[in-house]
Amino acid sequence: MTRVWTVPVHDSTRVRDVRVATEEAGSHARLDAHRTAVAALVATELATNLLKHAGGGTVLINLVDRGVTDARGPAVQLAALDHGPGIPDVAEALRDGHTTSEASLGAGLGTCRRIADVFDLYSTRRGTVAVARVHQSPNPGPRQTHDTCAAGGINIPLARAEHSGDTWSLARSDSRTTLMLADGLGHGARAAHASDAAVEALHDTGHLPPDEILRLMNPALRPTRGAAVAVAQLDTDRGELAFAGVGNIGARLHTDGSWEHLVSHPGIVGAQFPATVPVRRLPWRPGSLLVLHSDGLPSRWVPPEDPGLLGHDPAVVAATVLRDASSAASPVRDDTCVAVLACERPAGRR
Structure with a gap:
């Protein structure tokens, strides 16, 4: 859990660095090839958004241990942090397939929310924080939303x-x-x-x-x-x-x-x-x-x-x-x- 990948994203070359680091993290978390590819796609979109909409930021890649993830196994957690202007229309940004970047793979934040096991985003005029987790095993079904x-x-x-x-x-x-x-x-x-x-x-x-x-x-x-x-x-x-x-x-x-x-x-x-x-x-x-x-x-x-x-x-x-x-x-x-x-x-x- 203490292995951490910290990737500043201030130019397009760092998008590849984020993807490579995520693939390495997937190996550490023992994700299979498909789950690693999912994590890499989410990471690429988060890094691309940092460049396109925030003028840069940082992607932190953490490993989440068994005590937190329970039966779904270890996870790769991706956190994109920026001090940009924020997202003016979060609902539109989270619409599946929405993207405004030529560098994007076309997935958009909405698709990232759908394919990640956990995805959440908070945005104000002080900047945006987006967090996604991809587990060793897929989400087994609907999660409780109260009393947990x-x-x-x-x-x-x-x-x-x-x-x-x-x-x-x-x-x-x-x-x-x-x-x-x-x-x-x-x-x-x-x-x-x-x-x-x-x-x-x-x-x-x-x-x-x-x-x-x-x-x-x-x-x-x-x-x-x-x-x-x-x-x-x-x-x-x-x-x-x-x-x-x-x-x-x-x-x-x-x-x-x-x-x-x-x-x-x-x-x-x-x-x-x-x-x-x-x-x-x-x-x-x-x-x-x-x-x-x-x-x-x-x-x-x-x-x-x-x-x-x-x-x-x-x-x-x-x-x-x-x-x-x-x-x-x-x-x-x-x-x-x-x-x-x-x-x-x-x-x-x-």
Whole structure:
């Protein structure tokens, strides 16, 4: 999951680079030839749109692990981010076959939405964020549009490195959904090894309370550099969110129209584990949304207030938070990961 492809798209030659990177990601995710071709087509259209309508942008290609995708297997996630003028008529842009670019393959965003397993787009005058996921196995049928919880995230390494030391994952057990974000110390493959060990530990312990998950994760990370880790566990039967963190992982909960900080405890999982790990419990109400992020995101980032954004796919929310917290003049200064947990996603989005 920590393998990331970051492709700036500022001229037509980079469209091919996006396609090649997507094909490589498909191989890593063990997609077959057809599913890889689907992902490559979607990626080509997203990159072409960046050039044609936004004057350029960035395509981030992440791998999504088994804890998030369930029976559909691993996925390739494509995120196109730009600071362009936005799409004036989103409905028209999403019409199947609509395209205005001579460089396009003629698929258009509407076709991308149809052939991808998940596709969502958010556009304002500040720019556009589009996210698509293509899974190892096709979508088995209609998805629930209520009474379910979904998570999504975005991961970008420092200086377009191959590996990010940050990662996120999800575990489900009965009525409990557990979101974790880990930041391995330092950068590169060794930092990624630490955060990957946290993911493996989560899949073994996700049925336990957050403080117990972290406590059992500590010996699993001792052979590694260690990591800052936060765990948020939502119990939908009780309508309660339990949060615990060790290290400098940021967390903000949106409930009843306002944002609240959730504070992690000082320490390092796998190296300097605290004697006690406080657990904070808060009510989870309809419309609540949780954002976890590593310290690559500026500490003074401004949470989004647009209710239209908060209703989108969690990965779109995460990508928008990442985009709006940085710029060409102030790029991310570390590996950066943002993960979002939300419930009751709107009907009509896949």
